Amino acid sequence: MRLTAPAHIREPRDLAFLGRAARARKRLEIDLGGVEWVSPAGVVALLAACLGASARPALEATVHLPESREARTYLAQIGFLAELERKGWAGDSDPDLDPDAVIGPHLPIMPVTTEREVDDASDRLLGALREARLVGGLSDDLIDVLAELAGNAHEHGSECYAVAQIYTGGRSGTPGVYLAVADFGAGFARTLRRRYGPMTDSEAIVRAFEEQVSGTGHPYRGFGLSQIASFLDKKAGNVLHIVSWSGHVERKAGRFRTTERESPLFRGTLASAYIPVPPAILRP
DSSP, X not given: OEEEOOSEEOSGGGGGGGGGGGGOSSEEEEXXXXXXXXXXXXXXXXXXXXXXXXXXXXOEEEEEOOSOHHHHHHHHHTTHHHHHHHTXXXXXXXXXOOTTOOOOSEEEEEEOSSHHHHHHHHHHHHHHHHHTTOOTHHHHHHHHHHHHHHHHHHHXXXXXXXXEEEEOSTTTSSOEEEEEEEEOSOOHHHHHHHHHOOOOHHHXXXXXXXXXXXXXXXXXXXXXXXXXXXXXXXSTTOEEEEEEETEEEEEETTEXXXXXXXXXXXXXXXXXXXXXXXHHHHOO
16 A cells, blocks of 8 residues: 655645555555655654554555655654664665755654653753743743643553654744644544543544543543643644544634544544744744
């Protein structure tokens, strides 16, 4: 089976091509040949899809890298290619990269499965925010968001990864901080149905924002998403996307917008946050 990515992987809807990955039986090819732009959400979603395929030892899997040298170089510098190699995925050998290219402040792909890994990722994120001159309350809040998203992903999924990029807007057109966490686990609905009854994927995501709603039953769990929402709702323009199987929920300005697809949009859970920052603050 060959899955072909669109030229731009910016929004959750751009990940629909990954939805058929679980149907592959003997061979899976993820073709990124035409990709020109990948957001942090796209980076971790692609990696999570690879993890899901790697869990099936009988499946031969390959990632074809972008023809765009710029896109290949970005994936190398953000840590995507190194993680593919570490996980044993066959990819294009010795890709042509731009040795002079430098991407802006970022948190490279990092596993966030243990508390130690979450702490390490938080330290790296803080360093990137300082490099971008984003310190104080914003950096504290973003580190809390990272820790909560990672905690939720690990609690309800399997291995999970985080990545962040700080854009000045020169190419993205939307200056600010992009943070994403993804896993290839059971998802919100399968976890919450055991305690709260039947619900769709998007209904389960919205339900998880309620305090003390948790699949674990632990009295001190179930506050994470409500705390993230409280931070993001402080400022207009902050956006949180959560995709879990067929459900997609966008949280913006204190309101939800939900979408339920007929087939899975992403087999696992992907959470991505965007916090706009004035370009004048980001540029040296």
